[in-house]
Amino acid sequence: MRISTANSYDNTVSLLARRQAELAAQQEKIATGKRVQKASDDPVAATLAETAQNRLSRTQADLRVLDNARSSLQQAESGLAESGELIQKVRDLLVSAGNATFGPSEREDIARQLEGLREQMIGVANLKDNAGRTLFGGLGGSATPFVDLYDPSGNGVQFNGQRGQAAAGNTSLPQALDGDAIWMRVPQGNGSFTLSLDAGNTGSVSTSVGEVSDPTALTGDDYRIDFAQVAGVMQYTVTNVTTPAANPMPGQTGVPYTNGMTIEFDGQSLQMNGQPAAGDQVDLVPSTNTDIFSVVEDAIAALRYTGANNSAHRTQELARTITELDAGHDRVLLARGRAGEWLNRGDSLDALMEDRSVDLKTEKSRLEDLDMVQGISDFQTQQLGLEAALKSYAQVQRLSLFQVIN
Template sequence: MRVSTANSYDNTIALLTRRQAELSAQQERVTTGMRVMKPSDDPVAATLAETAANRLSRTNADLRALEASKTSLQQAESGLAESGELMQKVRELLVTAGNATFTNSEREDVAKQLEGLREQLIAVANRTDNAGRTLYGGLGGSSTPFVDLYGPTGNGVQFGGQRGQAAAGNSSLPSALDGDAIWMRVPQGNGTFTVDLPNTNTGGVSTTMGQVTNAAALTGNDYDITFADVGGVMQYTVTNATTGTPVPGHVGQPYVANRSIEFDGMSLEMRGLPAAGDRVEVRPVTTTTDIFSVVQGAIDALRYGGANQSAHQAQAMARAITEVDAGHDRVLAARGRAGEWLNRADSLNDQMEGRAVDLKAEQSSLTELDMIKGLSDLETQRVGFEAAIKSYAQVQRLSLFQAIS
């Protein structure tokens, strides 16, 4: 087979063109620092790099969502701290209001201060984050979760959000807390039973909030403690109001102030001097109250002007203090939970940042160029290309006439 001069020329030009293209491609790789610029450069590496890029994109999205949740949680925790401080101020005022020497004007001054603190508590409960989302709306709902409807025809503060708490995920945290569970689920009385005085009392008897001495003996029934003057001696009788039967051992007993009485697993201490016909009502707790109603109840009690004003106010202050303490405990528990989530957010942030670094390194190893090797290959190809050009130029000048001259 004979190879023509034209065919040899075409092959040589094609080879030079291919080497020039390879040299240009290598120059581009060195300039960009990328070994794989299109899938055809290395299909396997390109596929793996795309997978790593997708995982990196999801990780970065999780990091942004986590940062947003963390910011909201920080603001919610700050709000809970402020709420706790307000409740502590409320308690201090309630203790102050229990001073028996206070005048009505002094009690009114305390009531006004309590009104201001109540409004501040509602404002904290309705606080929003930087994006305008409610911090204590639970699972969503109203943009103003706590609505104050207190008044002659109102029912106090109502929760308009959606009860419940979003669960924390492997890479996410809730951005809102359940305000209903924090402020609207305060145990009444001592958490097991309440002790109250009817407005019809005319004497000065009041009581402590009582305590449970034997949980197994509790009946869950209503009880009334009534007082009677028998021969100039004040006596008390404890009656199971649910069954209508007197409690054995507590029928017609002489009343002694500041002495505890115990019956059916409960005990309480009665103070002051009752009048004949006065009554103390002991009722089991069947529902919860809210911190806003507790404060409002104390305000109303301070403005009470009935016949047994001093006893009624002492009883109301004692109950309010007990319930404020219980409400404060719930705020502290919620704040502790928020603190745990913030710690978890820091841990998740570290984990995802580490994952992002690993994915970037994986993507880099698959697509980026080893610059030392790249420069070496570029120089090798450049020298080879220049040598090929010079050799071809020398061959082109050869002819038979030059050989025989």
């Protein structure tokens, strides 16, 4: 079979052009550092690299959301710390207000300080993060979750947010805490029952906040302790006013009273101090929930109370509000501890997703990046081959039959 010289030259030129194109492509890969620049370069690697890129984008988006949540939680934790400090200042003032040597002016000064601290507490409860979101609005619902309605009519603080707490996810944290659960769910009294003096009392009797001596014996009923003078002896009688007949309780009827005595009935015990007058009474009712702002309001009202037997009333109310304040402080500390746990979890999630991002970047690089050492070696080999082909082509092109005919 004979092959024409022209055809041989054409094939050689085509081969040289292809080699030049391959060399240019290899040069481009070295310049970009990418082995796979388009899907046709390696369809399988291109598909897997795109999948890795999508997963990397989602992970980076989760990281941004997590960073925002951590920032909000850090500000919320700082706000809870400030709230705890304010509550402690209120408690210190209430303890000092029990000083028997204080007169109306000193008590009024403390009451005004308490009003200022109460306003600061509301301000903390309405804190917002850097994005303008409320930190203690629960599940949302209001730009100002805690609205102050404090006025002479007795209205206090109202929670206008949405109760509840967003759950933490595998890659996310809640960005707001449930302020209602933190400040608006403080148990009254000792948490089981509340003791209060009748407004018409004229004696100096007051009580402790009481305690539960036998939880299994609690009835959840209302009780009244009445005092009467019988044959020159002060006596007390405990009556269950919830029962239809409201009969005095056996063993607690006409009992002689002594200052500082402790009485116990239906799993409840309390200490009575001071000297009652005939007709005085003490009421005992099951505890409900109050809020930390109302606790401060009650303390302010007790300091400004000017009715009959104001000393006993003030002693009774201050003891109760200090107990409720401690319970409210415990709830703030509990919420702060929970925020700290979430922040620790956020650190773990951040480290986990950062490691995941590194793994995805490594996988993507392995699929589409060029091995520079191998790439340069291939480039030099192709360059050497092209140079040899060009030189050989130049030599062959000069050969002709006419050059050997004499």
